[in-house]
Amino acid sequence: MHSPPRTEAVPVPTPAASLVFTTTLSHGPLTRAEIGRRTDLSPAAVTKAVRPLMAAGYLVEGVDEEARPSLGRPANLVRVDGGRALFIGVKVTGDEIIAVLTDLCCRIRVARHVRITTRDPGAVLSSTAALVQELLTEADGFGVRVSGMGLAVSGDVDRAAGVVRYSPFLDWRDVPLAELAQAVTGLPVTVDNDVRALTVAEQWFGAGVGVPDFALVTVGAGIGCGLVVHGRVVSGAHGVAGEIGHLSIDPQGPPCHCGNTGCVEAIAGDAAIVRRVGEVTGLSVTDSAQALELAHRGDPGAREVYARAGEAIGRAIGAVVNVLGPQRVIISGEGLAAYDLFAEQIRDTFAAAAFGTAAQCDVMTRPLPFEEWARGAAATAIQSFIGTEHV
Template sequence: MRSTSRTETFPAHTPAASQIFTTVLSHGPLTRLEAARRAGLSAAAVTKAVRPLLADGYLVEAADEGARPALGRPASLVRVDGGRALFIGVKVTGGELIGVLTDLCCRIRLARRVPLTDRATRAVLASTAELAHELLVEAEDFGAPVLGLGVAVSGEVDRAEGAVRYSPFLDWRDVPLAELAATTTGLPVTVENDVRALTVAEQWFGAGAGLSDFAVVTVGAGIGCGLVVNGRVVAGAHGVAGEIGHVTVDPAGPPCHCGNRGCVEAIAGEAAIVSRIREATGIPVADATEAVRLAHQGVAGVREVYARAGEAIGRGIATVANLLGPERVIISGEGLAAYDLFAEQIRDAFTAAAFGSAARCDVQTRPLPFEEWARGAAATAIQSFISSDHPHLSR
């Protein structure tokens, strides 16, 4: 197999270069003056940062014919050349791998799904390598090198070390995933918590673009939260910032797999909802899809379970709003299939528990398929490539 992957470094590993590049990536094409204004840098700093990026083809420049001044030449616009490089993103779930091939602008060029029948580390690595190699082969048609792989995993992830400290859905503890994946794929690897990876994509291209403070709350198998504070995705000192799934909202509530009781996830996670509906109805509900169907059929006791879940989620979101005061909270995740069943309770509980002006936070829903989560994984690989934080390299 002729691989299109190769080791290549970003031509300007400085904070200014990274900042200008991400600014143009998210908001471009931009004039240099506008890029300086958005990035909070001087015109001279922008010129210095842009020069090597133009020389190596990561940025391209063209005249802005729509803004011709009265005298002289039109202003120049700078944009990212998406075709300059490619990246792979993989989202790991309990049952499948979702892989995407993106360009440098993080636009999805190809998407593939692979069933995951074995959650053991070795099996997941083998499947990830197979998926990556398949995308590498197909990347040859695009004529650009693949410069990195991002892997998004649920749970506690130490991105700096490239390690999954604890993933309850995979039953992993202290897995050096970046190092292992780099060995099996031959690519520089970035490993990130799946919700934080999705948050990076939302910050650059989605409902969080242009906002300095917002949160992404995901509902589904687990309840997750990605935080952006002062324009930066926050992981915290131990990589667990934003774990609202394990905020206690009912001290007398059901036990959670984390060891506490009454966590948001223990009430509103899909497994918790299914379990509670079985108890309430005596029906051997198979999964969340069947639970939603029973609720829509009006089976007694089912909607009450969803109402309680919505109240727990609303309280969890209010906790985020009270602590950080985000401008917006974006609700996403596979659990949105049931959103109509608990939307009112989420809003009511949030309004009741949010303190003062925190209640003015804009709460939105944004259904996103898992391909967008994989895109987020690719975005973290791009982020590592253009920043001074070097990802784990293949050996």
């Protein structure tokens, strides 16, 4: 039997303390002078913010022996003690649950996978609870209690309410997931859209660190987009900001499960590609691996399907860049396995769609395994623990 989890949060009673902690978390180790430069806080304000964080053991300070200067005193560096707290992150797909145990710096310590044969919320929660118990046992070995859990699923997710409004790949509607998960795990639970959760991880710990305006575009079963504007992850008034998968770019295009026609996802999502490759080749194509193999073998019909998918993704990225003007667009997701088949179309269509200097946006690819999506869920739990969801 596990003891109840620690529920106290990081002591960040002021915006300055929150800023200092998150800056050190993402950019550290840092000297106090560097913290001041990055946060525009005075030395006195930095000291005032750091003091309670150090007293509670979340920040530690010490000499960086490797960076010892040739003259003068060695620099004291402030860093987050990642081992001060542990978190669980869970990503639920249509056929698998991926769970990870991370430290406070969102470094994965343990990862677990389990296949699911039903998408019934009760059955999924039961499997999730079993995985969480395994990770809680692993956490015992570190001598640190788990302080929170993040759950990430696709679709329309209301993080504030902890409710999955609609997840098309799971066929869930109005599932109070946070409440149900907390009841079966005993942990504080944060529920968020999977792409938005991955965006939090990229903002704090990945390719978005230090970039105040960026977009994360994911390709695969769905086409998703997470947005960071002025340093904040944007969900919009109704929680569905960034749904570029449902931009209707071809009114005469194929029907989409959302009810519209010609959506990016209806052209470039995995299921759409598989279906279309089967149609144009006349073969029985049942999954993405088969479609990909046909295209890599040079089948002209299959290659054309992927080319069209690349054009749709490039047009969607162009729309994001024209509207928001981000400094960087990160392309990720399991669909990157086919990137060589549509990379040129993405680049060319984006360049044609981007207006003026928007075309200077840095578009990069970042392959991420599904463990990273679960890590994104853990990042939302860390965010809730620190109390910076709205900072």
